[in-house]
Structures are given as structure tokens and as C-alpha cells.
Amino acid sequence: MNRIARVAGLSLLVLLAMTSSVAAQENVTGHWTLSLESPQGPADIMAVFVQDGTTVTGELELAIVESVEMSEGKMEGNKLTFLLSVSVDGQYFTVEVEAEVDGDTMEGSLYMAEMGSFPMTGKRTEG
Numbered sequence: 001m002n003r004i005a006r007v008a009g010l011s012l013l014v015l016l017a018m019t020s021s022v023a024a025q026e027n028v029t030g031h032w033t034l035s036l037e038s039p040q041g042p043a044d045i046m047a048v049f050v051q052d053g054t055t056v057t058g059e060l061e062l063a064i065v066e067s068v069e070m071s072e073g074k075m076e077g078n079k080l081t082f083l084l085s086v087s088v089d090g091q092y093f094t095v096e097v098e099a100e101v102d103g104d105t106m107e108g109s110l111y112m113a114e115m116g117s118f119p120m121t122g123k124r125t126e127g
Helices: 002-023
Strands: 030-038 041-052 055-061 067-076 079-088 091-102 105-112 116-126
Touching (some): 030 105
Antiparallel strands (some): 030 041, 030 116, 055 067, 079 091
């Protein structure tokens, strides 16, 4: 009987561990407004993210740039990371984005080798 109770207890612990790791995964799918502070002043980015497992794709729109393309989007737990290829006046820049997502909000930073790091916050506007 003791052996059965130990096996059942161990099985329950494994099941709980698996459930808690699944529950810890945030989902970033939806429409977001991302706000950042840059040397040029505050700016808002309109974003639509789609998450499939840990892969995140999306479309972003920022008024002060000619084009923006997202790549290498990943969501692991509550950590969102992706790259942006941004075109301004015919020059292309790579922007690294990292944020922690908490439900309908996120907080993180954007990094450009040419300009440094800028704080960013985000709020989901539609699911």
C-alpha cells in the first residue's frame, strides 16, 4: 500500500508541475499599443501579434518610419522577444525588442546599436 501511495503522490507532483508550466505561458495574440521614449520624443507603435506556441508573428505600424518588418518573434513564459527591420530616409536599422508580458500589459525595451536602449510599455487594445 505504501508503494502505491508513493507512486500516486509522485504522479500527482509530476502532473502539477506540468500544469503549472503550461499555465505560466502568456499569450500575446491581439492588438497592442506600444509606447516608447526615444531621443526624438515619445512615439506610439500600433501592433497586431499572432502567437502559435512559442512563435510570434506580427505587423507593426509607426508613423515616423517608412517601413517596419518583424522577425524572429518568440514568447517563452512571459518573455516576448523579436527583431524589427526599420527603414528611415532610405537607411535600414535593426531594433531588438524584449518585454515581459503580464496579461494585457507589457514592459520592456527596444535596443538599436546606433542609438542605445529605450524603455517601452504596451497595452492590449483588443484580444
